Amino acid sequence: MDEKELISKAMAALGSRTSEAKAAAVKRNGAATRFQAKPLAEIPCDCVAGNDAPDSAHRATCPRGRAYRRRQKATAK
Numbered sequence: 001m002d003e004k005e006l007i008s009k010a011m012a013a014l015g016s017r018t019s020e021a022k023a024a025a026v027k028r029n030g031a032a033t034r035f036q037a038k039p040l041a042e043i044p045c046d047c048v049a050g051n052d053a054p055d056s057a058h059r060a061t062c063p064r065g066r067a068y069r070r071r072q073k074a075t076a077k
């Protein structure tokens with residue numbers, strides 16, 4: 001093994017090393033940024049359809065209708 005190869009292996013080992021503090025930070029950051037989609041039923045309706053109407057019945061101006069269409073578009077891909 002030449003010097004270059006040895007340094008490369010040493011750096012790879014250092015880079016992939018994990019510590020308790022690092023693992024804790026990853027866990028903490030992951031928990032903070034993980035996206036939780038709100039159930040559509042919890043989004044208040046402000047159009048004529050009403051809170052008990054099916055999601056697709058809401059207008060594009062209604063927060064619930066917008067959320068429904070956005071999610072439909074996102075899952076259609």
Ligand SMILES: [Zn+2]
Nearest residue numbers: 045047058062
């Ligand atoms: Zn609505």
